[in-house]
Amino acid sequence: MWNSIREIQDPAQNVSKFVFTKDTAVAEAVLYRYPDYATRTVICCSTMSGCPMGCRFCGAGDFFARSLSAEEIVAQVEHCIAETGVAPAEMKRLQIMFMSMGEPLLNLAGLIPAIERLYAMYPSAALLISTSAPDIGKAFADVVDISVRVPTVGLQFSVHESTDEARDKLIPFQRKLGLWDIALRGAEWAQATGRRPFFNYCAHDENSADIDAERLAKLFHPTVWNATVSVVCERSEGLPATNEHQRRLATGFGDKLLGLGFDVRVFDPAGQDTIGGGCGQLWFVQEWANQNPDQARRSIGFGRPEVHAPVATAHA
Numbered sequence: 001m002w003n004s005i006r007e008i009q010d011p012a013q014n015v016s017k018f019v020f021t022k023d024t025a026v027a028e029a030v031l032y033r034y035p036d037y038a039t040r041t042v043i044c045c046s047t048m049s050g051c052p053m054g055c056r057f058c059g060a061g062d063f064f065a066r067s068l069s070a071e072e073i074v075a076q077v078e079h080c081i082a083e084t085g086v087a088p089a090e091m092k093r094l095q096i097m098f099m100s101m102g103e104p105l106l107n108l109a110g111l112i113p114a115i116e117r118l119y120a121m122y123p124s125a126a127l128l129i130s131t132s133a134p135d136i137g138k139a140f141a142d143v144v145d146i147s148v149r150v151p152t153v154g155l156q157f158s159v160h161e162s163t164d165e166a167r168d169k170l171i172p173f174q175r176k177l178g179l180w181d182i183a184l185r186g187a188e189w190a191q192a193t194g195r196r197p198f199f200n201y202c203a204h205d206e207n208s209a210d211i212d213a214e215r216l217a218k219l220f221h222p223t224v225w226n227a228t229v230s231v232v233c234e235r236s237e238g239l240p241a242t243n244e245h246q247r248r249l250a251t252g253f254g255d256k257l258l259g260l261g262f263d264v265r266v267f268d269p270a271g272q273d274t275i276g277g278g279c280g281q282l283w284f285v286q287e288w289a290n291q292n293p294d295q296a297r298r299s300i301g302f303g304r305p306e307v308h309a310p311v312a313t314a315h316a
């Protein structure tokens with residue numbers, strides 16, 4: 001399925017990264033244990049090689065090679081699970097997240113059969129679709145349909161800003177839902193599935209005031225939505241990935257949302273400084289893209305100002 005699989009470990013932080021390559025594509029998957037695989041295993045896998053969304057904090061934001069097939073997606077998960085040495089049925093919690101690289105809603109031809117297979121293989125695993133909300137055809141109706149058919153599917157929207165203007169700068173892909181439409185689609189999904197969607201927000205210096213939290217609470221009702229606040233990571237290798245300032249921003253903004261009635265989790269991924277384990281870092285993918293310019297075509301993000309930590313943010 002893949003020609004080569006490279007592992008980069010950070011045993012101290014309980015995280016490993018796997019870089020899958022072949023002539024026409026690269027993918028990354030990250031495997032976390034909390035504190036051991038039997039208690040809780042989390043796998044973030046890729047749905048595309050590169051990404052057309054162009055997010056300015058993301059290591060895949062400058063290029064797109066191609067969508068991955070269902071087999072290529074499932075193979076990343078199978079490899080990670082084999083590496084744990086624990087039988088999936090013996091894991092108390094197994095979470096598989098489609099959020100490493102690629103926009104899942106732009107690759108439903110790969111994602112939906114991958115979800116069906118993963119559900120058949122690991123029936124108790126949580127399967128989380130994390131989307132930046134492209135507005136393409138009937139993609140959202142298809143997501144609702146698979147989420148009704150597969151009761152372990154969860155849905156998270158990468159919101160990241162409290163106004164559409166700021167979000168347009170961060171995510172240059174044009175055909176995407178505005179914040180109000182995201183709020184409506186999430187409520188629709190909640191009604192169809194009986195489950196709560198998440199919105200994901202990366203707190204930075206310019207989007208973490210009380211007014212930002214209040215705007216979000218007006219859009220995303222706390223009785224419908226849960227909140228994830230992510231710590232921003234630096235996409236360039238060699239720069240410090242995160243610092244205490246970013247962590248304080250994330251926890252401080254999380255507290256504001258808690259005060260407005262949200263159920264909040266703060267996401268501070270392990271391995272950011274050592275193996276590029278955080279949101280959007282994708283160091284090895286960037287290296288592959290530079291070495292394979294014939295496969296990695298420039299995306300809409302190429303050449304636009306990047307967002308760097310600690311001043312600003314990060315899909316997760």
Ligand code: SF4
Pocket residue numbers: 050051052053054055058059060061100101102103132280315316
């Ligand atoms: S953050 Fe996610 S949606 Fe945005 S460019 Fe990166 S992989 Fe694509």
